Amino acid sequence: MGRRTVDTTRRMTRKLLRAHLQQQFAQLPLEIVCAIVTIAARDSISANNRQWVAQSLAVVCRIFRDAAEPVLVESVLIWRQNNSKFQNVRPGRFARTKHLYIANSVDLRAEQFPSLEALTGSIIDLQRIRLAHHNLPPRLTLRSYWDARTVAGVEPLLIETLAGVTHLRIKNYTPHGCPLEKLPASVTHLVLTLPATAWSDSHTMQLENQIRSILSSGRRHIVRVLVCVDYMQSEVAVGVLAHMRQTFPASSCDARLWVDDSNAPGLTLEEKELLDPAQTFTWYAGRPLHAPPPPP
Structure with a gap:
């Protein structure tokens, strides 16, 4: 009997404590409640956790939904398997x-x-945004070689639509496909991800000439140019960096020229991108051209 009494007492104690905490929570100012809900929602979102607390909070009540939904929709990924879900959504979602x-x-x-x-x-996505009369966001990644060729001036008006972009990344960049002199003056951070396809010394020399041109331009306010060779075969990447170090000797190399050849094991570049949809870290990767690589 004593044992049952103890268990019952513990259950009652937990129940009373839960009721007390709920009562205290209910007495908190609405602003604090919303802040707690928002923090709980954000902390629950994880690629390894399918049962997000945020999703549950969003259906509790209208106040909780208003607090949790901005977290749920802060970063949106569209791919072939889920694009149909974006055709019929409520306005303002x-x-x-x-x-x-x-x-x-x-x-x-x-x-x-x-x-x-x-x-x-x-x-194509940029064109749709322009037709919707929206400004392009300040951080922009163009994800294919065809994009780079289009930026080069096939449609000159498109260059103007990039005005206002401050952080620009061009994947599969080739210098003959995308002359950097045509990029808008608003760009301060530029990431050039070189392709895994054929690359020659002539490509490297064109790249160097264009980098020198934009870094010396008086109408630009470039903070950093990052050349990423992660996609390249290792021997090609080594050759590109060696050529650049000869062209830009350490004694006179512009400190704004950085390179990234980390090629770290583990996550692929695409996976890293998906984990950083806000493009927070892309612009600050790598190291100065003549800095030694980090230890393995």
Whole structure:
């Protein structure tokens, strides 16, 4: 009997404590409640956790939904398997989305995303945003070689649509496909990810000439140019960096020229991108051209 009494007492104690905490929570100012819900929602979102607390909080009540939903839609990924879900959504569902990653071009209604701060997509996606009369976000990643060729001036008006972009990354960049002199003066951080396809010394020399041109331009305010060779075969990457070190000797090399050849094991570059939809770390990777590589 004594044992049962103890268990009952413990259950009652937990029940009373829970009721007491609920009562105290209910007495908190609404602003604090919303802050707690928002923090709980953000902390629960994980690639390894399918049962997000945020999803449950969003259906408790309207107040909780208003607190949790901005967290749920802050970063949106669109790929071929889920693009149909974006065709019939309630108006305003993505009004507060800040980061949009479009893995596969879809028939996207750009007016759904008026508050973007970072976008990864194709030239087609940029055209749709422009037609929706939205400004491009300050952080922009163009994800294919065809995009780079288009940026080069096939459609000159497209260059103007990049005005206002401050952080620009061009994947599969080739110097003959995308002359850097045509990029808008608003760009301060530029990441050039070189392709895994054929690359010659002549490509490297064109790249060096264009980098020298934009770094010396008086109308630009370049903070950093990062040349990423992670996609390249190791021997090609070594050759590119060796050539650049000869062209830009340590005694006179511009400190704004950085390189990234980390090629770290583990996550692929695509996986790293998906884990950083806000494009927070991309611009600060790598090291100065003549700095020694980090130890393995």
